[in-house]
Amino acid sequence: MTVANATFLDHLMAQRAAYRYKLPSRPDAGRFIDQLMRLLFPVTQDCQSASQHVEETYHKLNEQLVCLFRPLMANLPDTPEAIAERFFEQLPAIYDNLLFDAHSIADNDPAAVGIEEVVAVYPGFYAIAVYRIAHELLQLKVPLLPRMLTEYAHGQTGIDIHPGAKIGRSFFIDHGTGVVIGETTTIGDNVKIYQGVTLGATHVAKSMAQKKRHPTIENNVVIYANATILGGNTVVGHDSVIGGNVWLTESVEAHSLVFHQHQTDIRLKSLESREPINFVI
Template sequence: MTTSDQTNDLLEYLRQQRDLFRYRLPSRPDAGRFIDQLMRFLFPVTQDCQSATQDVSRTYAQLNDQLVCLMRPLSGHLHQAPEELSMLFFEQLRSIYDDLLYDARAIADNDPASKGFEEVIAVYPGFYAIAVYRFAHALLRLNVPLLPRMLTEYAHGQTGIDIHPGARIGRSFFIDHGTGVVIGETTVIGENVKVYQGVTLGATHVAKNMAQKKRHPTIEDNVVIYANATILGGKTVVGHDSVIGGNVWLTNSVEPYSLVYHQSQIEVRTKEVE
């Protein structure tokens, strides 16, 4: 077989394979640009040169057009036209914005290293990941497929924080540092919850037949979860006002006001000096 024949066979094979894909998706760069422009629109503490010269009405119209464009490849799988869904999304923007103000204030008020509200919005990866989650969750509730996950995975790549858009998260959520945090699809988190880096809110096991079941834990109000703790299982409930210590592995529920900690033995010896 000649090189030309091999090329023709490859091209024909790829043409056949294209028919197997159920969805067409927007590009990742376009999804990322939408998110970042939306963040600058809501929180103009940072601006690129172009956005800084645009008025609010013009930017709002551009964002609406961008979201319609992002949804258009999915048109065959939407229950409403992209234009209608975009309108419904932007009708929720005031409520999402208010929730994000609570999140930012929780971080600014509780982190002694924070220099203020603007710093949290501009540079904190936890706030960025939470914001993108709240946008994506709103789209998921409108039954938009795949795009919400594309948005949260963009944030995952930017921050190292993986929040599934299907999770339900209350106000004043604080992710400190953030790298390595994983929050699964059916997780429920109450208000005033604080999570440190490396925390996993996951499932006890992975199986496709569990897709429609609650697989991830419930975290009630005013809970603090310290670094590298792992909390697993759909029936696991962490009661309100509890503290989960670092490196804890938890697969059972705990009552409100619980203190759960991992106990390890560390031995320190002084070297003998000859």
């Protein structure tokens, strides 16, 4: 080993000691979330199906969660075992919320053939499920691991939901690719959003970290593809429809219809005159 390499390794050791957090393994975090999903929704089967060993799988998942907590022990509010117990006490409520989400997708998407398809293959449902699990861990004051879980789902689905967001029942993400939901977003019940929607902040200054930076979406709102809604003071009133490609930075009242107005020209050349015929849409 050269002197330069030895010096570099010493630098890495010193840097490791200076880290504020020690983190669990990202592959382990991903395995935990996927095994937990198979426990809750054993629709897809493998050679060692969780549905045939529910109690055994439940206890193994508890052990895995405790293991994920151990690197974070210095920053946890209680022992890993105590926090894991509290999380699993909340699992029935998480499961009930996910059933509402799954039924909302199955009932509103004409392409869905049933709950089985939704829970097995719909990226929107998967991202919502991981969010709800991660959000509960965040409520238990577990640092960083919740974000690791939602980023794992982000990588799997292209849907980025911060675990700090507050999302009500019967949430429906259709298609989902490119959806971004920021940390301080509040979403009510029966909300539907489509691909490319951003619920973001107008400012990204670090000084805004403890303030509400992202919008509030009230009950029964539909937000169509590629709409961007920004700002912590922006409220979309209940039962509103936000059209595709809308850029919104101010509040709208309940029962509003917001759409991006544009003009598309289609030109068709006449075979006789060779002059263009204009249509305005």
